[in-house]
Amino acid sequence: MVITLSPSFSGLLGVGSWLYHYQNLQNHQMRVRCFCYSLHVGIDHQDRSAQTQFVLFSASDTQNGIKIMSNPIENTRTFYEENAESFIARTVHVDMSHHYKHFLKSIPAGGRVLDAGCGSGRDTLAFKKLGYHLDAFDASSEMVKSARDLTGVDVQQNTFQNFTSAAIYDGIWAYASLLHVPYVELPLVLSKLAAALKNNAPLFASFKLGEGEVTREDGRRFSMMNEERFRALLAEVPELKLENIRIVDSTKKITPAEKWLCVLLSKRN
Template identity: 45%
Template sequence: MTIEFYERHAEDYFRTTVGIDMAVPRERFTKLLSPGARVLDAGCGSGRDARVFHELGFHVTAFDASPRLAALARVHTGLPVTVSTFQEVAWREAFDGIWASASLLHVPRAELPSIMRRLRDALVPGGVWHMSFKYGTGEREVEGRLFTDLDERAAEALVAEVGGLEVVWMGVEPSRKPQTPDERWLVLLCRRSA
C-alpha cells in the first residue's frame, strides 16, 4: 500500500522533500559519529540526507523500498541506492550510525519491534540511530499510506520492547515541511548498548 503510493507520487515527493532543511537533526546525529563513519540511510526517500552525509565524508549506504524513489535518489546523490525493504535488512554490526528519518513511521506497529531489532543488529555496539515519527498515538491510513504515530510514552515502551538500545535524546519538533506547518514530530536518537 505505502510503497505503491511512493511509486505513483515519486517525483512530487522528491520535489517537496529534497530541499527540507534537516541541518539541526543531522548535526545532532553526526556529532556522535567519528570522521569517516559508516552510515546507513534506511528509507532514504529523495536521498537528501545521504548526499549530505557523503559530502561530509561519511561512508554511506542507502536504500528505499520504492524503485522510482531509489532511482531519483541515485541521480541526486551519485550513490548506488538500492531497492530494499526493512524486512530484508540482514547486516550485522556493519554501521556506526543509522539514519531513519520519516521512514519507520510506515511500518505497522505490530512489526516495528522485529524490524527495529534487524536495524539494531546492523549497528556496531555503541552505534547511534536517528529515527522520527509523526507525533501521536496509534495507526492510521492517509491517502494510501500507513502511519504509525508515537508519543514519548509509546516510544519509550517500543525501545524497551526492542531491547539493546538506550535513548540518548528524545524531543518533539515542528514540521520542517512548509506544506504541513502544524504537524509535530517525535524524534529519537538511540545508541546500541555495548
C-alpha cells in the same frame, strides 16, 4: 509463536474490517491464509528470526465473496511509486541541518552511515558531502532510481522487514521512514537495525506525533508515535538505549502545524 484464533470462520460474515494474517511456512513450502474475527499473537522476542506479516483490510475488494481492503503496506509503496516526482520536489530541499547535528556528533569522521528508507536521497547526499561513507535503501523503486541519480550512491531497493546486515555501521539514519512500519513489527525491525550497528553507534528515527495507526486519503499508512508509546516499544528491544527524545515542529512549509517525535538511540555494548 503462539496464535489464537476466535471465533470460527463463520463469524466473519457481516463484519466491516478484518485482520488478515499471512505466513510463509518454508518447511512445508505452503502458504497459509487465515481470516479471523480476533487474532491474538504472542511472540517470543528472543526469536528474532520470526518472519510474520500482519496486514489490515477493510471492505473495498472481494475475495471468495468476502469483502476485504487492499494491503495498506502496498498502498503506501504504490503512493511513492506513482508520486515520486512531486514528493521529491516537496521534500528534497528541506533544511535538515538541526537534526544532522544531533545524529553526527558521535560518528567518527569518515564513518560508515546507513540511510534507511532514504526516499529522494536528500540526506544521503548531505552525509556524503560531509565526508561519510554511505549505504542506503528504500522500498520504492522510483525513489531508489531518483536517489541513485541524485547521490551517485548504489542505493538498494529493500524493506525494513527484509533488511539484514552485520555490525558494520557507525550510524543509522531513519528519518520519516520507520513510521510506515506497522507497530507490531517495529520491535523486530529495530532489532535488525541494532544488529547492523557497531557498539555505542547511534540510530536516529522520527515519527509523526500522535496516537494509533492511521491511513490517509492518499493511501499511505502511518504508525503514529508519542513518548509513552515509544518507551513501551523500546522496552522490547534491549539492544538499544534511548539517548534523547524530542518533540519538534515540522520542517515542511506545507505542514507547519504538524509535530514530530524525534528519537536518538544507541547500541548497548
